[in-house]
Each structure stands twice: as C-alpha cells, then as structure tokens.
Amino acid sequence: MADHRILLLGPPGAGKGTQATRLTAEYDLDHITTGDALRQNKEMETEYGTPGEYMDAGELVPDPVVNEIVVAALEDADGFVLDGYPRNLDQAEFLSEETDLDHVVFLDVPEDVLVERLTGRRVCDDCGATYHVEFDRPEEAGVCDECGGELVQREDDTEDTVRERLRVYRENTEPVVEHYREEGTLVEVSGEGAPDDVFERLRDVIEG
Numbered sequence: 573m574a575d576h577r578i579l580l581l582g583p584p585g586a587g588k589g590t591q592a593t594r595l596t597a598e599y600d601l602d603h604i605t606t607g608d609a610l611r612q613n614k615e616m617e618t619e620y621g622t623p624g625e626y627m628d629a630g631e632l633v634p635d636p637v638v639n640e641i642v643v644a645a646l647e648d649a650d651g652f653v654l655d656g657y658p659r660n661l662d663q664a665e666f667l668s669e670e671t672d673l674d675h676v677v678f679l680d681v682p683e684d685v686l687v688e689r690l691t692g693r694r695v696c697d698d699c700g701a702t703y704h705v706e707f708d709r710p711e712e713a714g715v716c717d718e719c720g721g722e723l724v725q726r727e728d729d730t731e732d733t734v735r736e737r738l739r740v741y742r743e744n745t746e747p748v749v750e751h752y753r754e755e756g757t758l759v760e761v762s763g764e765g766a767p768d769d770v771f772e773r774l775r776d777v778i779e780g
C-alpha cells in the first residue's frame with residue numbers, strides 16, 4: 573500500500589500539531605511543519621528579514637522562505653503529514669505543482685475554544701512536546717514528562733497575538749480551505765472533544 577500523503581488544515585489551535593504527532597507515529601510518516609521549522613530558524617537572516625520578526629507579530633512569513641522549507645522536506649519524504657502549510661492561495665498553488673495529496677482534512681473548532689487552547693498551551697523548551705495548563709497537564713507543573721525539560725509559553729500565544737493570528741487565518745487561509753472544498757477533496761472533521769476522540773475520527777477518514 574502506498575504511503576499516505578495527508579494535509580491537515582485548520583485555524584491556529586485546532587490541534588494540527590497534536591494530531592500530526594499521532595498520525596506520524598501511527599502510520600510511520602514524516603511530519604512536515606513550517607511553524608516548527610521556522611521556530612528553529614527564528615533568527616536566520618533572509619532578504620526579507622528574520623522569520624521571528626513576522627512570527628512574534630502573528631503575521632505570515634514571506635512565501636519564498638516557507639516554500640523552500642517545504643520543497644526540501646518533501647524531497648526526503650514518502651508519506652507525510654503536512655501541518656501549517658499552505659496558508660494562502662499562492663502557497664496552495666505552489667504545493668499542487670510539487671506533490672499530490674491523498675487526504676485533505678479540515679479540523680473544525682470554534683473560535684472561543686481556540687483562544688482558550690492557545691493561551692493555555694505550554695511547550696517543552698528542549699523536545700518540543702506540547703501541553704495545556706488545563707486540558708493536558710504534565711505530572712509536575714512546568715516540567716516536561718518526556719524529557720524533564722522546562723515548559724514555556726510560545727511567544728505568539730499571548731491573547732493579543734492569538735487574535736491577530738486568527739485574523740490572518742481568516743483573511744489568508746480560509747480561502748485555501750474554500751479552494752479544497754470547491755475542488756471536492758476537503759473532508760471536514762470536528763476538532764472538539766478529547767485528542768483521542770479527534771484522532772479516532774481522523775483514522776476513520778484515512779482508513780475509510
């Protein structure tokens with residue numbers, strides 16, 4: 573059976589990263605995520621400035637920078653979960669020239685839930701594992717269960733920046749969701765409920 577090529581779409585906080593981590597483990601896929609790649613290179617000098625300047629304001633990093641990340645990652649991957657890309661119609665068109673997709677899934681979560689999830693998110697400074705102060709607590713507050721590292725808040729997870737990211741999402745990324753919907757490839761899945769329940773829904777889509 574061919575490897576799965578999965579695109580996970582959804583607003584900030586929908587659980588793309590949470591579910592991508594599960595999918596990659598379950599189906600032995602690569603996790604291609606522009607957000608993590610950019611965070612690891614926040615200070616990198618490009619002709620547009622550094623990625624961090626855009627990210628900390630909640631704005632999109634210029635297309636050439638993210639397209640390059642995706643091309644390199646796709647070259648190394650057979651099956652993959654793509655998370656955080658494409659985020660505008662130009663990126664979607666670029667992607668369509670680079671690869672076919674087997675599943676395009678939209679994680680649907682209402683906006684008030686998104687703000688709660690994002691402002692309460694904590695991530696491990698060492699291994700990147702994700703927690704939530706209320707919904708997914710570590711055994712010891714502030715300490716990573718996986719590696720003992722320190723849990724920190726992402727710089728763009730403050731309430732004001734979260735609101736701006738949601739605005740940027742509505743303006744740039746909702747048209748991408750609409751594009752796949754019109755194309756007839758979009759499968760919509762509720763992203764509400766416990767992560768395990770959401771994962772079961774995704775499994776049904778992928779194996780269905």
Ligand code: AP5
Pocket residue numbers: 582583584585586587588589590591606607608610626627628630631632633634635638655656657658659663689690692693694702703704707708728737763764765766767768770
């Ligand atoms: P990126 O890192 O991609 O952020 P995002 O799209 O805003 O999405 P998040 O990572 O915030 O949310 P998620 O859906 O992964 O949620 P998670 O699983 O962590 O991008 C960051 C920035 O990089 C952008 O703003 C931009 O500047 C730049 N960038 C990235 N890609 C780009 C591109 N292609 N073009 C241009 N610029 C780009 O879950 C969130 C929280 O909820 C966690 O605390 C988790 O524990 C909790 N949670 C998850 N699932 C559940 C559940 N079912 N129930 C309860 N809590 C849950």
Ligand code: MG
Pocket residue numbers: 588589590607
């Ligand atoms: Mg994420």
Ligand code: ZN
Pocket residue numbers: 696697698699700701716717718719720721
């Ligand atoms: Zn850790």
